[in-house]
Amino acid sequence: MKIIADENMPYVDALFGDLGEIEYVNGRNLTAEQVSDADVLLVRSVTKVNAALLNNAQKLKFVGSATIGTDHVAVDYLAERKIHFTNAPGCNATAVGEYAFIAMLELAQRFGDTLQGKVVGIVGAGNTGTAAAKCLEAYGLKVLLCDPVKAEQGDNREFVSLDSLIAQADIISLHVPITKVGEHKTWYLFDEARLNQLRPNTWLLNCCRGEVIDNRALIAFKQQRDDVKLVLDVWEGEPNPMAELVALAEFATPHIAGYSLEGKARGTFMLYQKLCEVLGLEANKSLASLLPPFQFSQVYRQNELSEGQLLTLSRLVYDLRDDDRKFRGCFATAAGFDQMRKNHTYRREYSAIALKSETLVAPADHSMLRILGFN
Numbered sequence: 164m165k166i167i168a169d170e171n172m173p174y175v176d177a178l179f180g181d182l183g184e185i186e187y188v189n190g191r192n193l194t195a196e197q198v199s200d201a202d203v204l205l206v207r208s209v210t211k212v213n214a215a216l217l218n219n220a221q222k223l224k225f226v227g228s229a230t231i232g233t234d235h236v237a238v239d240y241l242a243e244r245k246i247h248f249t250n251a252p253g254c255n256a257t258a259v260g261e262y263a264f265i266a267m268l269e270l271a272q273r274f275g276d277t278l279q280g281k282v283v284g285i286v287g288a289g290n291t292g293t294a295a296a297k298c299l300e301a302y303g304l305k306v307l308l309c310d311p312v313k314a315e316q317g318d319n320r321e322f323v324s325l326d327s328l329i330a331q332a333d334i335i336s337l338h339v340p341i342t343k344v345g346e347h348k349t350w351y352l353f354d355e356a357r358l359n360q361l362r363p364n365t366w367l368l369n370c371c372r373g374e375v376i377d378n379r380a381l382i383a384f385k386q387q388r389d390d391v392k393l394v395l396d397v398w399e400g401e402p403n404p405m406a407e408l409v410a411l412a413e414f415a416t417p418h419i420a421g422y423s424l425e426g427k428a429r430g431t432f433m434l435y436q437k438l439c440e441v442l443g444l445e446a447n448k449s450l451a452s453l454l455p456p457f458q459f460s461q462v463y464r465q466n467e468l469s470e471g472q473l474l475t476l477s478r479l480v481y482d483l484r485d486d487d488r489k490f491r492g493c494f495a496t497a498a499g500f501d502q503m504r505k506n507h508t509y510r511r512e513y514s515a516i517a518l519k520s521e522t523l524v525a526p527a528d529h530s531m532l533r534i535l536g537f538n
């Protein structure tokens with residue numbers, strides 16, 4: 164069996180090595196010729212999986228995308244061809260949630276402000292939005308959720324309209340899929356008019372898809388509204404973000420909000436499980452055995468935790484400032500954007516750190532850290 168896999172997908176050898184011969188490819192430049200004799204194709208978000216890519220791949224029986232988003236895959240075409248397809252819903256939700264939370268702690272510190280006491284609006288209350296809300300609520304913040312789709316589906320959480328969220332939130336974090344049609348389409352959800360609704364001093368974070376914000380409108384807006392602070396992980400026109408926008412963002416990264424080691428491993432593992440199911444094989448490998456121990460595997464604390472100390476602790480798993488610095492040095496070419504993603508040093512999730520049982524941390528802090536994900 165021939166397995167073609169994106170070179171940026173970790174643990175493929177460990178999980179798929181027994182199932183067939185693996186060939187690694189650059190996912191962004193993958194050609195129809197390269198996949199013509201594949202039985203299995205394992206991709207990430209940069210590969211457009213469509214008729215043009217797969218028309219000659221007559222043996223292909225399985226396509227897996229180790230991602231949450233599926234906007235790069237012609238799912239209907241795969242169904243017509245009776246090619247099994249799976250993505251990896253939720254695989255990197257914790258990573259995105261923690262990225263958003265840590266970015267907010269960083270903004271607070273940078274501007275001599277505190278995150279505590281702020282109202283945060285989450286747009287899109289699915290896996291990543293809920294993961295962000297979990298961290299924020301653990302820290303005692305008021306969270307507003309906007310998700311008209313979930314509301315219509317009968318989700319019993321409390322939802323507000325987007326207008327109401329914008330009117331109340333100090334911080335807005337975007338967590339929607341990119342959709343171009345329908346009543347709730349998200350393409351340019353934040354256009355010039357919406358941006359102009361933002362309250363003074365709003366912090367706006369985008370960790371979902373670049374095109375959820377009209378990036379040109381955002382540049383024009385931000386040039387007039389320096390009070391608004393931006394954290395941007397995703398960009399219109401990736402891998403070529405607009406240079407003026409990078410300069411206007413407080414924190415800028417190359418679509419790596421979901422890049423925790425745990426998140427990437429979960430993504431590959433979910434594809435492995437699905438392929439085994441399709442092939443009628445037992446999935447006898449374990450996810451836990453893939454992950455290396457973390458260098459700061461345990462923490463002891465003695466006093467109550469200040470916000471600054473929470474940020475220090477968070478920087479053990481992820482120091483966003485490093486990625487921001489590297490990104491500004493390399494984003495100017497598509498190669499730089501992709502190289503940084505390829506060579507990204509995987510960060511860890513809070514769960515990689517254990518709170519020692521004899522720790523003297525104040526009980527309230529202890530339970531907050533546990534809800535954040537510390538073990």
Ligand SMILES: NC(=O)C1=CN([C@@H]2O[C@H](COP(=O)(O)OP(=O)(O)OC[C@H]3O[C@@H](n4cnc5c(N)ncnc54)[C@H](O)[C@@H]3O)[C@@H](O)[C@H]2O)C=CC1
Nearest residue numbers: 231232287288289290291310312339340347370371420421
């Ligand atoms: N930056 C990164 O590295 C990553 C980005 N993503 C992106 O984030 C997106 C969201 O991921 P998940 O939360 O896991 O997906 P999800 O499907 O679990 O949740 C998305 C939520 O958005 C809601 N939604 C759809 N249209 C909406 C609208 N107009 N207004 C408000 N809510 C709306 C849906 O009802 C759903 O609950 C993915 O589709 C992907 O594009 C995901 C993972 C990593």
Ligand SMILES: O=C(O)C(=O)[C@H](O)COP(=O)(O)O
Nearest residue numbers: 207208209230231232255421
């Ligand atoms: O899961 C998604 O959706 C994402 O956006 C991915 O985390 C992005 O990573 P790559 O698949 O492009 O490596």
